[in-house]
Amino acid sequence: MPLLTRSAPPLDPAAPLLDARDVAVAIGGKQILHAADLRVTAGELVAIVGPNGAGKSTFARAVAGLQRTSGGTVRWSGVDVAELPGRQLAQLRAFVPQRSSVPDGVTVREAVRIGRSPHVKPLGRMMRADHEAVERAIARAGVERFAERKLTTLSGGELQRVQIAVGLAQEAPLLMADEPTSHLDLGATATLAKLLRGLTSDGLAVILVVHDLSLAAAVADRVVVIASGRSVAAGPPEEVLVRERLSEVWQVDAALETRPDGHTALHVAWLGRQERDAEAFAASSDALSPHQTHPHERTPLR
Amino acid sequence: MSVQSAPRVTGEPAGDPAGSPAVPSVAPPRRGASVRQIVVVVVALIALVAAAIGSMTLGAVHVPLSVVIDAITGQAQDGPLKQIVLDLRLPRMVEALVVGAALGVAGALLQGALANPLASPDVMGVTGGASFGAMLILLLLPDQIALLPVGALAFGLLAAALVFLIGATGTGGGSVARLVLAGIAMTAAFQAGTTSLMALYPDRVQSAIFWLAGGLTTSGWANMRVVWPYLLVGFVLAITLTRPLDRLALGDDVAASLGSRPRAIRLTAAVAAAMLAACAAAIAGLVTFLGLFIPHVVRMASGTSSHTYVVPTSALAGAALLMVGDTLARTVAAPVELPVGPLMVLLGVPLFLWLLRRAS
Numbered sequence: 311m312p313l314l315t316r317s318a319p320p321l322d323p324a325a326p327l328l329d330a331r332d333v334a335v336a337i338g339g340k341q342i343l344h345a346a347d348l349r350v351t352a353g354e355l356v357a358i359v360g361p362n363g364a365g366k367s368t369f370a371r372a373v374a375g376l377q378r379t380s381g382g383t384v385r386w387s388g389v390d391v392a393e394l395p396g397r398q399l400a401q402l403r404a405f406v407p408q409r410s411s412v413p414d415g416v417t418v419r420e421a422v423r424i425g426r427s428p429h430v431k432p433l434g435r436m437m438r439a440d441h442e443a444v445e446r447a448i449a450r451a452g453v454e455r456f457a458e459r460k461l462t463t464l465s466g467g468e469l470q471r472v473q474i475a476v477g478l479a480q481e482a483p484l485l486m487a488d489e490p491t492s493h494l495d496l497g498a499t500a501t502l503a504k505l506l507r508g509l510t511s512d513g514l515a516v517i518l519v520v521h522d523l524s525l526a527a528a529v530a531d532r533v534v535v536i537a538s539g540r541s542v543a544a545g546p547p548e549e550v551l552v553r554e555r556l557s558e559v560w561q562v563d564a565a566l567e568t569r570p571d572g573h574t575a576l577h578v579a580w581l582g583r584q585e586r587d588a589e590a591f592a593a594s595s596d597a598l599s600p601h602q603t604h605p606h607e608r609t610p611l612r
Numbered sequence: 613m614s615v616q617s618a619p620r621v622t623g624e625p626a627g628d629p630a631g632s633p634a635v636p637s638v639a640p641p642r643r644g645a646s647v648r649q650i651v652v653v654v655v656a657l658i659a660l661v662a663a664a665i666g667s668m669t670l671g672a673v674h675v676p677l678s679v680v681i682d683a684i685t686g687q688a689q690d691g692p693l694k695q696i697v698l699d700l701r702l703p704r705m706v707e708a709l710v711v712g713a714a715l716g717v718a719g720a721l722l723q724g725a726l727a728n729p730l731a732s733p734d735v736m737g738v739t740g741g742a743s744f745g746a747m748l749i750l751l752l753l754p755d756q757i758a759l760l761p762v763g764a765l766a767f768g769l770l771a772a773a774l775v776f777l778i779g780a781t782g783t784g785g786g787s788v789a790r791l792v793l794a795g796i797a798m799t800a801a802f803q804a805g806t807t808s809l810m811a812l813y814p815d816r817v818q819s820a821i822f823w824l825a826g827g828l829t830t831s832g833w834a835n836m837r838v839v840w841p842y843l844l845v846g847f848v849l850a851i852t853l854t855r856p857l858d859r860l861a862l863g864d865d866v867a868a869s870l871g872s873r874p875r876a877i878r879l880t881a882a883v884a885a886a887m888l889a890a891c892a893a894a895i896a897g898l899v900t901f902l903g904l905f906i907p908h909v910v911r912m913a914s915g916t917s918s919h920t921y922v923v924p925t926s927a928l929a930g931a932a933l934l935m936v937g938d939t940l941a942r943t944v945a946a947p948v949e950l951p952v953g954p955l956m957v958l959l960g961v962p963l964f965l966w967l968l969r970r971a972s
Contacts, residue, residue, distance in 0.1 A: 376868045396871030407865030411727065415917030416861060424858050428871045433852065476866065 318398045322388030326351045327484050327515050328403070329388075330373045334381030335365070342368045345382065346541040348517075348534055352483060355507060355516040357526035357547070360536035361560055367408065369536055370488050370519045374405040400428035404477030406487040408519075412461045418472050419457045422447050425479035444479050450512075451475035451505060467498025474505060484515040492521060503529050523551055524574040527566055535559060649921060652914040656929045663935035667705045668697060670943045675701070703833045708935040710836075710843055711828070711896045712906075714888035716930025717850045719903030720910075720923045721888075724857040725881035726788045732904035733889030735795040736882055740802035741771025742893035743824065747806045750820045751813040760823075761838045761894035768890030769842075771798050772883075780879055791882065826899035826953025828938050839891040846891065849884035850923055857881060857919040899934070899953045905960050906930045912967040933960065 328350040335343035343365040350356050360366045371377035373384050375391045384391040386402045394402070404425075425447065426440050436444075448454050451474045456464065464472065470490050477485050487506065491499040499522075506516050507529045520526050526533050527547035535543040535550060537559045543550045548568050556564045563579040668680045675693050682688035683697040715733065722731040733739060745767025749760045779794035810817050856877040859867040864874040889903060907926045911917050914925065934952070937959055941950040 371865075374869065376865060396868075396873065398871075400869065400871035403869075405865065405869035407863060407869070409863070410866050411861060411863035413727075413861040413917055414729075415911055415915065417916075420916070420918055421862060424862060424866075425870065427855055427859060430855075432855070473866075476862065477869070480870070 318395060319389050319393050321386075321402075325385065325388030327387060328373060328517075329385045330382065332382035333369060333372050333379055333384060335368050335372050335377055336380040337368070337377075341380075342539060343372065344539040346534075346536060346539070347544070348373060348541070350484060350515045350517060352515050353510050353513055354531040355510045355518060355529055357530035357533045358517065358519045358536060359521070359523060359526050359533055359551075362521075364536045365539040366519050366536050367488055369541075370486055370517065371405075373517075374403060374486055375399050376405060397428045400480055400482065402482050403484045403486060404480040404482045406473045406477045406485065406490060408488040408490075408492065410473055412469065414460075414462055416461050417458055418453055418461065418464070418475070419444070419448065421461060421472060422453075422457075422475045422479050425476035428480055443481055447475045447478035447481075450478055450509075452501075465498075467494050467501060470494060470498070470502055471505065474502075478509075483513075484517065485509060486517040486519075488519045489521065490518070491525065499525065523556075523566060524576040527551060527568050528572065528574040646915065649914045649916060649925075652910060653925055653928065656925065656932045659936055660928065660932035663932060663939050664705055664709075666939040666943070667708065667935055668701050670939065671696075671701065672947055699832055700830050703836065704828055704830050704938070705935065707828050707835060707895050708938045709931045711892045711899065712902065712930035712932065712934030713927035714843060714846065714892045714930075715899065715902040715934075716906040716910075716926035716928075717847065717923055718885040718888040718892070719905070720907040720919065720926040721850055721853060721857070721881040721885040722903070723907055724861065724919050724922075725853075725878045725885075726792065727861070728788065728792070729908065730904070731792070732901065733885055733892075734799060734904075735792050736886045736889065737771035737775045737795045737798035737802065738768045738886050738889040739893060739898060740799035740806070742768035742890055743898060744771075744802040744805045744809075746823050746893075746897065747809045747820055750823060751809050751816050754816060754819065758834065761835045764897075765839055765842065765890050765894040767802070768893050769886065771802055772886035772890065774798055776879070776882070780882075788878075791878075822951060823897040825951035826897040826956075827941065827949075827951045828896050835895045839894050842887045843891045846884045846888035847927075849880060850888070850927075853877065853881050853884065854919040854923045857923075861917065861919070896934075897953065899956060901953075901957065902930055902934065902960075905964055906933065909960075909964060909967060912970070 326349050328348060330346070330348040332345045332347065333343060334341065334345060346365065346369045348356065348358070348369070358366050358370060368377060372379050373391070375384070375394065386394060386399065391399065422444050423436065426436065426444050429440055429443070430436050448457050451471045453468065453471050453475050456468060461469065461472065473490070474485070474487065477487075485506075490506075491502055494502065503525060506518060509516055510531075518526070518530065530547055532545055533547050533550050534541050535555065542559065543555060548566070551566045553563075553565045556562060556566070563582065565577050567575045567577060665677060665680075669675050669677055673693070673696055675697055679688060679693050680697050683694045684702065688694045688697075718733045719731070722733065722735065723729060725731075726735070742764040745763035745765070746760055748767070749756060749763040753759065775791065775794045775798050778798075779791035810820060856867070856872050859870050859872050860874055860877050867874045867877065885903075892899070892903075906929050907922055910922050910925045910929050914921065916922070933956065937956040938952050940959075941952045941955050944950060
């Protein structure tokens with residue numbers, strides 16, 4: 311069917327998996343993304359962080375080829391994303407969206423099989439290798455225990471792992487996940503973090519769009535900070551997520567702590583400085599001990 | 613050519629001494645359909661074959677099955693029985709087959725494409741348009757009754773085209789809500805036209821009632837000659853759409869991630885459904901409720917929503933139900949012929965409600 315499938319352009323094995331430069335996106339005449347860069351190679355986990363509305367998800371969707379760009383270049387293995395036919399792009403990257411539909415009457419295994427469809431010819435049948443890939447994806451995402459259950463019966467954490475399994479069935483060298491933990495409890499978040507980090511040990515590259523900076527610091531090799539539609543910083547978490555940048559980008563007084571044993575914490579002056587000062591003042595005027603001020607109280611930035 | 617072989621995804625943590633890809637030996641991949649799915653297909657097939665035999669042999673004149681088979685295979689001698697089989701009953705049976713299949717498929721496609729269990733060919737404005745086209749011929753041009761299928765088909769497709777024009781173009785076009793609302797508005801407009809025509813020609817309304825009630829007629833191959841190209845296009849599109857619709861069921865982003873274009877899938881499915889439903893209305897009048905009903909019955913009875921199963925099975929079940937209904941309508945109160953549409957509702961609603969209660 312020549313109308314439906316374009317010929318696949320040759321990939322460049324020496325090029326990085328993903329190389330996005332100066333990506334700009336305009337939606338409905340409004341410039342959402344001005345200039346954002348991202349380079350990802352095999353085996354690394356890159357977190358995209360930034361405030362709400364800064365353009366993180368738009369950027370992720372643009373590099374994934376789900377959102378038309380208005381400027382810049384996005385290259386997958388050296389080939390411009392616009393030149394890649396859908397099925398070939400689907401074999402280069404899997405995209406796990408923030409919200410996905412949960413259809414009635416579809417089991418986990420059926421859903422993961424749908425994830426294999428880029429490898430199956432239109433109107434063709436799934437081969438033995440495809441069935442094996444589906445089972446591998448189910449096992450890797452740890453969803454085999456409820457593989458026969460309907461999607462509608464799963465918890466949020468289980469559902470999110472099924473989404474990852476759908477992506478893994480694509481057997482693409484890079485997996486992108488947009489806010490996969492945003493609605494999950496602590497335990498489910500940790501399970502998912504371990505899963506995504508584990509994928510990099512398998513040789514996959516992972517791009518994680520995430521709000522939680524302490525989570526980003528714990529799992530990511532590099533973080534890219536998006537603010538007001540631009541990538542303003544990129545590098546190892548402890549170098550990028552410094553106090554000055556948190557203050558500048560998120561307008562909060564916060565500091566990231568990363569311990570060598572892998573614990574991370576974000577210490578935040580939740581109520582800001584002025585209110586704290588006022589409280590401290592009120593406290594001291596009541597002749598109470600100054601030690602009662604919040605332990606995370608920090609000195610002013612400037 | 614690929615950059616590198618796709619990374620091996622193993623079931624074990626990295627550094628696992630076994631090192632082999634962990635294909636779990638416990639749960640062998642289940643490739644085939646479940647027992648329930650097979651049962652639904654078998655029941656529909658048996659009903660279809662039984663109804664086909666009944667439809668060919670029963671009626672004002674009883675034709676033995678052996679004669680039917682001889683007539684169809686071209687071995688019967690010329691005579692009235694052969695004529696009844698080939699010119700009257702065979703076309704009617706084929707009509708029941710294609711109309712039932714077309715409506716089942718149209719409903720399954722639309723419910724999948726619009727991700728809405730209430731979707732039926734009605735929401736594309738097809739039913740309203742086809743009714744208006746039929747009324748134009750029946751009420752304004754009663755001498756040109758042969759044009760009835762042409763009028764119904766043309767206005768059914770016109771209504772769907774207008775819905776597309778309004779619902780699928782421009783910024784934000786192609787969204788489910790916009791398509792459905794455009795369809796509802798277009799249906800209302802054409803229904804107003806239909807009602808106005810009926811009010812203007814009250815003396816001719818009698819002839820319109822049968823069409824509106826819905827049912828097959830013994831009219832030879834004339835209808836099929838008008839609609840077959842559109843039916844063919846509709847069915848061929850439906851076959852190519854089943855797997856894309858499965859992807860769409862997981863959400864637009866997942867479908868796009870898997871290399872599909874969600875908007876294109878949705879619009880193609882709606883076009884195919886509109887063509888099939890317009891053809892069905894042109895042949896059998898308003899029995900379009902089958903389109904809403906059949907896919908639900910298939911899903912509830914089989915326990916799966918996979919389109920690769922639901923779409924073809926809906927075709928089979930739709931054909932079976934309409935053929936059973938038509939045979940009953942012709943024979944239960946013979947020589948009086950009951951209108952098929954209301955009979956189908958009476959047959960189908962209890963089954964539907966029973967399944968609905970059982971499913972939840």
